[in-house]
Structures are given as structure tokens and as C-alpha cells.
Amino acid sequence: MTLWIIIAIVVVIAFVWIVTYNGLVTARMRTQEAWSQIDVQLKRRNDLIPNLVNTVKGYAKHESETLEKVTRLRQDVAAAANPQEAMAASNELSGVLSGFFARAEAYPDLKANTNFNKLQEELTNTENKIAYSRQLFNTTTATYNTKLQSFPSNMVAKVHHFQPSEFLQVPEAEKEVPKVEF
Amino acid sequence: MLFEQIQSNKRKTIVLLVAFIIFVAIVGAAVGYLLWRSLEFGIIAGIIIAVIYMTIMISNSTSVVMAMNNAHEITSSDQSPELWHTVEDMAMVAQVPMPRVFIIDDQSPNAFATGNNPQKSAVAATTGLLSTMNRSELEGVIGHEISHIRNYDIRISTIALALSAAITFLVNMGSNWWLWGSGDRRDNNREGGGGLQIILIVFSIVIMILAPLAAAAVQMAISRNREYLADASSVALTRNPQGLISALEKLGRARPMKDVDSASAALYISNPLKNKQHLFDTHPPLEERIARLEKM
Numbered sequence: 001m002t003l004w005i006i007i008a009i010v011v012v013i014a015f016v017w018i019v020t021y022n023g024l025v026t027a028r029m030r031t032q033e034a035w036s037q038i039d040v041q042l043k044r045r046n047d048l049i050p051n052l053v054n055t056v057k058g059y060a061k062h063e064s065e066t067l068e069k070v071t072r073l074r075q076d077v078a079a080a081a082n083p084q085e086a087m088a089a090s091n092e093l094s095g096v097l098s099g100f101f102a103r104a105e106a107y108p109d110l111k112a113n114t115n116f117n118k119l120q121e122e123l124t125n126t127e128n129k130i131a132y133s134r135q136l137f138n139t140t141t142a143t144y145n146t147k148l149q150s151f152p153s154n155m156v157a158k159v160h161h162f163q164p165s166e167f168l169q170v171p172e173a174e175k176e177v178p179k180v181e182f
Numbered sequence: 183m184l185f186e187q188i189q190s191n192k193r194k195t196i197v198l199l200v201a202f203i204i205f206v207a208i209v210g211a212a213v214g215y216l217l218w219r220s221l222e223f224g225i226i227a228g229i230i231i232a233v234i235y236m237t238i239m240i241s242n243s244t245s246v247v248m249a250m251n252n253a254h255e256i257t258s259s260d261q262s263p264e265l266w267h268t269v270e271d272m273a274m275v276a277q278v279p280m281p282r283v284f285i286i287d288d289q290s291p292n293a294f295a296t297g298n299n300p301q302k303s304a305v306a307a308t309t310g311l312l313s314t315m316n317r318s319e320l321e322g323v324i325g326h327e328i329s330h331i332r333n334y335d336i337r338i339s340t341i342a343l344a345l346s347a348a349i350t351f352l353v354n355m356g357s358n359w360w361l362w363g364s365g366d367r368r369d370n371n372r373e374g375g376g377g378l379q380i381i382l383i384v385f386s387i388v389i390m391i392l393a394p395l396a397a398a399a400v401q402m403a404i405s406r407n408r409e410y411l412a413d414a415s416s417v418a419l420t421r422n423p424q425g426l427i428s429a430l431e432k433l434g435r436a437r438p439m440k441d442v443d444s445a446s447a448a449l450y451i452s453n454p455l456k457n458k459q460h461l462f463d464t465h466p467p468l469e470e471r472i473a474r475l476e477k478m
Contacts, residue, residue, distance in 0.1 A: 125267040
């Protein structure tokens with residue numbers, strides 16, 4: 001009788017362990033998926049930037065410094081070794097771009113260029129997608145990290161060496177309205 | 183928190199469905215008693231009618247709804263970049279598959295979503311919506327529609343609509359009791375009209391009078407609650423209550439749509455007909471929705 005009780009307890013524990021382990025794996029995979037969503041958008045923006053630089057060059061003489069900065073930051077994003085570095089460069093790039101698009105209102109020739117308008121919508125779309133996929137990443141990260149800390153999944157996580165995922169910071173600049181100078 | 187709300191929505195759907203089916207059975211019993219002096223026959227007839235209605239309405243495909251509202255589908259981002267990209271963004275944060283996207287040629291700003299599950303869903307927006315809303319307002323509106331899809335609201339309202347249509351049908355049948363009831367009256371004479379029989383008849387008549395009202399009121403209450411939930415979910419997606427607030431303000435000032443299918447009116451984000459009733463409103467007043475958003 002006692003043997004059967006012991007067997008039953010072991011079976012139950014093993015079952016709970018397996019289910020918890022699978023839950024942790026799924027949660028971790030979701031954060032990785034969310035990161036790859038951001039990565040796709042970062043790559044897409046990097047593909048759009050040379051186009052933007054070429055289009056703007058002829059129209060806005062005073063923006064050469066901005067364009068250099070954009071080109072440099074684009075390389076930083078591409079060269080980043082980890083998500084935190086990539087996002088730091090990306091946040092700076094977003095700030096420079098949104099400042100530039102606000103100033104672009106002052107160049108009527110540029111505003112009349114259909115190619116530029118198309119690029120502007122594409123880049124706005126990419127920026128929005130970066131922001132939304134970062135939000136998704138942070139949501140999935142919060143779910144995963146909560147699992148790492150709460151009982152009983154924290155025990156399973158410790159045994160199988162699950163590492164917590166790091167949140168991505170929302171840049172302060174994003175909350176500010178870009179300055180418009182004429 | 184939102185996840186729990188969605189779970190509770192799914193549970194409520196089941197409770198609602200069971201309660202509504204019991205209600206249909208009671209109405210069926212009342213009608214059956216009046217027409218044929220048979221409770222069982224009425225219950226069976228009622229349930230068969232409800233099942234037929236539900237099958238028709240659930241299989242009512244997206245294409246049919248869109249055709250009724252004169253919507254045309256767009257299939258690439260080039261046709262309306264802002265709308266397409268916003269739908270893409272909202273579907274991504276809500277973690278639902280990309281819905282089909284439709285445009286309705288109407289100057290009045292409005293939008294709706296349809297589809298019984300997130301895999302077969304569609305979003306439609308009027309040209310007026312695209313021309314009057316800025317990006318963050320558009321995100322608020324599309325976020326609301328995507329939330330309807332993710333929260334399975336369309337399925338719930340379809341079921342509620344089907345059941346209340348079945349009840350209306352049963353009551354219409356029962357109200358012909360005076361015309362078809364001749365055979366039963368002969369029965370009455372033979373049995374000498376027992377007290378129980380009179381009570382049952384009175385009870386059946388009361389049920390028949392109250393049932394359509396109760397069904398409509400429940401259906402509308404469900405629809406109004408869903409609107410509040412979709413507003414809240416939209417803000418959870420965009421993290422920007424101000425966008426939806428100013429979108430709702432613009433919707434409140436807009437003229438009614440010129441050519442709208444009245445059966446689809448409940449689907450839209452703001453009542454496209456702009457008619458004024460209260461108990462049977464499908465949508466809560468915009469002022470109340472804005473007030474709730476401002477508290478968030």
C-alpha cells in the first residue's frame with residue numbers, strides 16, 4: 001500500500017516537473033521569437049536608410065551632418081553584438097530620424113518628391129513596428145521572468161539553468177515631441 | 183490581467199450560450215403549449231429553430247458581410263499604406279494572424295471587424311476614417327477592432343444575435359395562436375378547462391410578451407460590455423489612451439454613414455446610423471466610453 005502511495009507521489013511530481021519545464025521552454029522561446037521580430041525590423045530599416053540618404057542628398061544641403069550620423073548609427077546597429085547594444089544604437093537612430101523628418105517639412109522640394117514620401121511612410125512604419133515589437137518583447141520577457149521567480153517553476157529553472165531575459169529600455173527621447181526649427 | 187479577462191470572456195460565452203438555449207427552450211415550451219398543448223414538442227421545435235439560425239449566421243462568411251457593406255478588399259500595402267501598416271502593427275502586438283483588410287467608400291469615419299475566429303478575420307475601415315484620423319487615432323481605432331477579433335467578440339455577438347432571432351421567430355409563431363388554436367379549443371371543452379391549464383396559458387402568454395424584450399436587452403447589454411472591453415484592450419495594445427479618446431471624439435462629431443446595412447450596424451466602432459434609443463443601444467454612449475478611457 002505505502003509502496004503504491006510513494007509511486008503515485010513520484011509520478012505526480014514527475015508529471016508536474018515535465019509540464020513546468022515545457023512551460024519554461026515555451027516562455028523562453030516566445031522571448032526569442034519577440035526579439036527576432038525586432039531584429040527583422042532593424043534589418044529592414046538598415047535596408048531603407050541608404051535609399052533615404054541618396055534621396056535626401058540632392059535636396060537638403062544642410063543635412064549632410066545628419067546623414068553622416070544616420071549612416072554611422074546604421075553601421076552600429078548592424079555591428080551590435082547583443083540585443084541591448086543593438087537597441088541602444090537603434091534608439092539613437094530613431095531619435096535622429098524623427099528629428100530629421102520633422103525638419104524635412106521645411107524643404108518643399110523634398111516634400112514634393114514621391115520617392116521621399118514613400119520612404120517616409122516606410123520608415124515611419126518600421127519605427128512603429130520596432131516600438132510595438134519592443135513592447136511585445138518586454139511583455140514576453142515579463143511573463144518568462146515571473147516564471148523564473150515563482151514557485152514551483154523557480155526550482156525547475158534553477159536545476160536546468162534557465163537564465164532571466166533582459167528588458168529593453170524605452171528611450172526617454174521617444175516620449176518627447178521632436179523639436180522643429182525653421 | 184487582460185489575459186484573465188479574455189479567459190473570463192470565453193467562460194462567459196459558454197454560460198451565455200447555455201442560458202440563452204435554456205431561455206429558447208422555455209419560450210419554445212410556452213409557444214408549444216399554446217399551439218399544440220405540448221411542452222415537449224415546443225421545446226424541440228425551439229431548439230431546432232435556434233440551431234438552424236446559428237448555423238446560418240456562423241457560416242455567414244466574411245465575404246458576405248463585406249459585400250453587404252460595399253467593402254472592397256485590399257491585398258497589398260501599396261493600396262493604402264497607412265491602414266495596412268497599422269493593421270499589421272496591431273495584429274503583431276495582439277499576437278493574432280494578419281486579418282484581411284477592406285475599405286468602404288464613405289465619407290463618414292467608421293470601422294468594423296468580423297470573423298468567428300482570429301484565423302478567419304477581417305477589418306474594414308471607411309475612406310472617411312483614413313482621411314480624418316492621424317496615425318495615433320487610427321491605431322486606437324484599429325486596436326479596438328483587433329481586440330474584438332482577439333477577444334472572440336464577434337462569435338459571441340453572432341451567437342447572441344442568432345438566439346434572439348430564434349426567439350423572435352418562435353414568438354411570432356406563437357402569436358398566431360388565436361388563428362391556429364381552434365383544434366385546441368375543442369380540447370379545452372372536452373377537459374372542461376382545468377385551473378392548471380388556465381395558469382399555464384397565462385404563463386405562456388406572459389413569457390411570449392416578455393421574451394423578445396428580454397432577449398434584445400440581454401443581446402444589447404452583451405454588445406455594450408464588449409465595446410468597453412475592446413476600448414480597454416485597444417489601449418493595452420497601443421499604450422496611448424489619448425489616441426483612442428481623440429478618435430472617439432471625432433467619431434462623435436461625424437455625420438451618419440449614407441449606405442449602411444442595418445444588420446451590421448452593431449459591428450461598427452461607433453453607431454453608423456446615429457439614431458437615439460437607450461435600452462436597445464448596441465453601443466454605450468461615446469461620452470461614457472471617453473470618460474472610462476480618461477480614468478485609465
